Amino acid sequence: MSKAEKTRQFIIEQTAELFNKKGYAGTSLSDITSATGLTKGSIYGNFENKDEVAKEVFLYNxxxxxxxxxxKLNREMTCREKLFSIVDFYRTSWESxxxxxxxxxxxxxxxxxxxMPFLKKEVAKSFENWAQKTINILENGKSQNEIVESIDSxxxxxxxxxxIEGGILLSKTMNNKAHLFNALERIEKIIDNELIK
Amino acid sequence: MSKAEKTRQFIIEQTAELFNKKGYAGTSLSDITSATGLTKGSIYGNFENKDEVAKEVFLYNxxxxxxxxxxKLNREMTCREKLFSIVDFYRTSWESxxxxxxxxxxxxxxxxxxxMPFLKKEVAKSFENWAQKTINILENGKSQNEIVESIDSxxxxxxxxxxIEGGILLSKTMNNKAHLFNALERIEKIIDNELIK
Amino acid sequence: MSKAEKTRQFIIEQTAELFNKKGYAGTSLSDITSATGLTKGSIYGNFENKDEVAKEVFLYNxxxxxxxxxxKLNREMTCREKLFSIVDFYRTSWESxxxxxxxxxxxxxxxxxxxMPFLKKEVAKSFENWAQKTINILENGKSQNEIVESIDSxxxxxxxxxxIEGGILLSKTMNNKAHLFNALERIEKIIDNELIK
Amino acid sequence: MSKAEKTRQFIIEQTAELFNKKGYAGTSLSDITSATGLTKGSIYGNFENKDEVAKEVFLYNxxxxxxxxxxKLNREMTCREKLFSIVDFYRTSWESxxxxxxxxxxxxxxxxxxxMPFLKKEVAKSFENWAQKTINILENGKSQNEIVESIDSxxxxxxxxxxIEGGILLSKTMNNKAHLFNALERIEKIIDNELIK
DNA sequence: CATGAATGAGTTTTCATTCAT
DNA sequence: TATGAATGAAAACTCATTCAT
Structure with a gap:
């Protein structure tokens, strides 16, 4: 890892929470220099512009x-265990x-x-990726005879x-974890009632 | 309705979409003057500051x-009809x-x-309001013997x-109405399977 | 006194202290409307512009x-009594x-x-006026054989x-009336040692 | 001296007269950029805000x-020479x-x-400083047996x-140096009649 | 590579003033 | 006369970005 790459990574990590809290428009270059202790020139030496920082921070997050x-997952788990593990991750990580x-x-x-179309594209890719992971588990479950074949993964x-996202939204806004937890329970119910053979 | 109130309302209506698309921080006073054809002085003559415009626009939206x-609702509807009507509203209004x-x-x-704590508070109130409307329908349904008594409204x-919100989020981001429509179907399923007697 | 004159007077009186404290540039038309309860239009109905208000307020003050x-003065007083009366006025009115x-x-x-040349002219006139009052007392004192003839009134x-002004300046700035009071004592000493026969 | 310090000093020197003439409220950032040839961003890069410029300019002045x-003073002077030197300074520097x-x-x-309380504090300090300098001369004069011991320095x-300040005020306002010069003479008279042994 | 110092266009907000009603 | 509602210029300040060193 070159020094340049280290600095890039350092900037990304130091500002990741900042961007997530204040938003991309709401995070100024001064915020970035404050958070990193670096100068503006240094930020521009490592990134083309603020948009690139934003994009990399999003990808990092x-x-x-x-x-x-x-x-949380490993090879030995059944499909059901994997799905429940994912759901449980959102429960246990809620606080942080x-x-x-x-x-x-x-x-x-x-x-x-x-x-910000350039960012929107990346978010869409991330959602697709996330969905694909679940699809893989389900399709695997089908071939392992654990998941109902006819369902649309x-x-x-x-x-x-x-x-999950709707639950996070509501829990964050209402400052009440119950909404997310209810949504997670709903997912578990769906898994057991509609997916598992 | 005084001229001042008319101008306030005019400003709110002309900028409602703007704020919803560009966000509150992302909408500048210049955007507001462009959208309304009024001067900055005039905006400040009718609102205390940008935050007040933001708040009023949110309340309007x-x-x-x-x-x-x-x-979409009326007195004669059964509880089920009302609930389905609401769900259907999000289907038909999706495009706009x-x-x-x-x-x-x-x-x-x-x-x-x-x-923006002052806005967060208003959003929370709006969600509560919305939930309360649904709760009222459900409680009414209970007393009309249409809804299972034991459920937690x-x-x-x-x-x-x-x-609904999770569905809108995903559909908007992926540019694919299917995600919202699936979520709406899920709601309908829940109504018929768990709530209606 | 016409209604217009009454309003003018009202505006002047209500803003006299304001202008004296915040200065002429520092007092805005909004300050004036707040202090009077009148509208901007009304201020401009009674004065040509802010400068005219400023000038009239200065003249009033x-x-x-x-x-x-x-x-504090009256005909029966001796010259010395008059001069000491003036000095004493600044002592007793210090607080207010x-x-x-x-x-x-x-x-x-x-x-x-x-x-603000238009105001500077008025201040100079006021100082001249004030000096002239003292000169008159002194010249009168000379003809009454109370004051040394040869002095330059x-x-x-x-x-x-x-x-007096130097004393006020220092006392106000240092928040200590002693400086003004010392200056006033100096005046009294000068009167008795150099002016009174 | 770093470049930043040089620029700070440059800004202070270029605006010192401006602030003294137009006042702190009356001197705008545009005035400052015009006087220095720098941009607003540059002013804010070197000072926290206008108040800080104002304060530094006052301290400089x-x-x-x-x-x-x-x-004007040196070690060899007698106490009387020093006091007269100070008085004379205000006479010779009057024009500039x-x-x-x-x-x-x-x-x-x-x-x-x-x-502006933050500035008032600084002015008070400056007056104290000035007074202290004179007090030191007088106290020194006492120990050198040149000044009457019993006087309150x-x-x-x-x-x-x-x-001095009352004199400057009147001379400036009446555009007539005689008032200041009279006051300076009064000081000299006091020195010789009341202070010098 | 990183820094220090600058830029110019932008931000929100306030100003004195006007004028139809 | 007084009001309510506007205007346009100017205020203080921040922004993302650049570049000589």
């Missing part, structure tokens, strides 16, 4: 999340998630929607995202 | 939405909702969360919001 | 002061003078000096102003 | 004055003082009095300031 989920400003996919999706994968 | 839903920048509650909730009311 | 001094923002001549002289009259 | 007086907008202590004291020190 998104990957971090994805990795945390992946860390909350403190770091909520889900970066949700936050970025909303802010980027009508104003993609439909369920996205429905789980809907419930 | 929120009430507009609420009214549109309410317009989409073009106006998505759900103002969702957008404002995310933007205001860590940065509040829990279901918020779960519907979770599904 | 200046005359008020002059009148207060004059009220202080609370109203200090001497309007001093304040206006400084502010108007390099920026004008020189002493202005020296008294120097001591 | 105040120190400049103090230094000019100090330059006048052209630069008058005494910065006087100007700032009046403007800051009811509106502080009282006389402040009385000299009263006469």
């Amino acid at each position: 998104s990957k971090r999340l994805q990795q945390s989920v992946a860390d 998630n909350f403190l770091r400003g909520g889900c970066p996919l949700l936050n970025t999706a909303i802010e980027a929607d009508d104003t 993609q439909k369920y994968a996205y429905q789980f995202i809907v419930l | 929120s009430k507009r939405l609420q009214q549109s839903v309410a317009d 909702n989409f073009l106006r920048g998505g759900c103002p509650l969702l957008n404002t909730a995310i933007e205001a969360d860590d940065t 509040q829990k279901y009311a918020y779960q519907f919001i979770v599904l | 200046s005359k008020r002061l002059q009148q207060s001094v004059a009220d 003078n202080f609370l109203r923002g200090g001497c309007p001549l001093l304040n206006t002289a400084i502010e108007a000096d390099d920026t 004008q020189k002493y009259a202005y020296q008294f102003i120097v001591l | 105040s120190k400049r004055l103090q230094q000019s007086v100090a330059d 003082n006048f052209l630069r907008g008058g005494c910065p202590l006087l100007n700032t004291a009046i403007e800051a009095d009811d509106t 502080q009282k006389y020190a402040y009385q000299f300031i009263v006469l």
Whole structure:
């Protein structure tokens, strides 16, 4: 890892929470220099412009999340165990998630929607990726005879995202974890009632 | 209605979509003067500051939405008809909702969360209001012997919001109405399977 | 007194202290409307512009002061009694003078000096007027054989102003009435040692 | 001296006369950029805000004055020579003082009095400093057996300031140096009649 | 590579003033 | 006369970005 790459990574990590809390428009270059202790010239030496920082921070935040989920899974688990593990991740990580400003996919999706097309594209990719992970588990489950063959994996994968993101939104806004937890229970119910053979 | 009140209302209406699309921080006073044809002095003659415009625009957008839903309902409907009517509203209004920048509650909730406490409070109130409307329908349904008595109205009311907002989020981001429509179907399923006697 | 004249007077009186404290540049038309309860249109209906208000307020403040001094004097007094009466006025009025923002001549002289020629002229006239009053007393004293004939009345009259204004300046700035009181004692000493036969 | 410090100093020097003439409220950032040839961004890069510029300019003006007086004095002088030297400074510098907008202590004291507490504090300090210098000379004179032991040094020190500032005020306002010169003569008379043994 | 110092266009807000009603 | 509602210019300040060193 070159020095340049280290500095880039340092900037990204130091500002990840900032961007997630204040948004991309709301985070100024002065905020970035304050958070990193570096100068503006240095930021521009390592990134083309603020948009590039924003994009890399989003990718970092998104990957971090994805990795945390992946860390809970392993080869030996049944399909059901994997799905429940994912659901449980959102339950146990709620507190820290909350403190770091909520889900970066949700936050970025909303802010980027009508104003930052380059970011919106990345968010869409992240959601697709997330959905694909769930789809893979389900399809694997089908071939392992654990999941009902006839179900539309993609439909369920996205429905789980809907419930999780909607739950985070409401819990964050109302300052009440019950809404997210209810949504997670709903997902578990769906898994057991509609997916598991 | 005094001229001042008319101008206030004019400013609010002319900038409602703007704020919903570009966000509160992202909408500048110059944007507001462009959209209204008025001068900065005139904006400040009618509002204390930009925050007040933001707040009033949110309240306007929120009430507009609420009214549109309410317009679909009437006294003669059964509880089930009312609930399905609400769900259907989000189906039929999807296109226009989409073009106006998505759900103002969702957008404002995310933007205001860590940065604009005065707006966050209003969003929370709006969500509560919305939930209460659904709760009232359900409680009414119980006393009319149409809804299972033992169910927790509040829990279901918020779960519907979770599904609708999560659905809008995903559909808007992925540019694919299927995600919202799936979520709406899920709500209908829940109504018929768990709530209606 | 016509209604117009009454309103003019009302505006002047309500804003006299304001102008003396905040200065002419520092007092905005909004300050004036707040202090009077009138509208901007009404201010402009009664005065040509802010400068005219400023000028009239200065004249009002200046005359008020002059009148207060004059009220302490009467025909029967000796020259010495009159001079000591004037000096004593600044001693006894110190507190209220202080609370109203200090001497309007001093304040206006400084502010108007390099920026508001139309006001500077008025302040100079006021000082001349004040000096002339003292000169008259002294000249009268000469013809009454109470004051040394050879003294330069004008020189002493202005020296008294120097001591009074310098004293007010220092006492106000240091928040310590001793400086003014010392200056007043100096005047008394000069009267008895150099002027009175 | 870093470039930043040089620019700070440059800004202070280029605007010192401006502030003294137009006052702190009356000097706008545009005035500052015009006087320096720099941009607003550059001013804010070197000062926290306009208040900080104002304060530094006052301190500069105040120190400049103090230094000019100090330059006239040296170790070999008797106490009387020193006091007369100070008095004479105000006589010989009258013209340039006048052209630069008058005494910065006087100007700032009046403007800051009811509106800018952070500046008022600095002016008070400057007056104290000035008085202390005179007190030191007098106390030294006492121990050298040149000054009457029983006199209250502080009282006389402040009385000299009263006469000088009152004199400047009147001379500036009436556009007539005689008032200041009279006051200076009065000081000299006091020195010889009441202080010198 | 990073820094320090600058830029110019932008921000929100306030100003004195006007004028139809 | 007084009001309510506007205007346009100017205020203080911040922004993302650049570039010589």
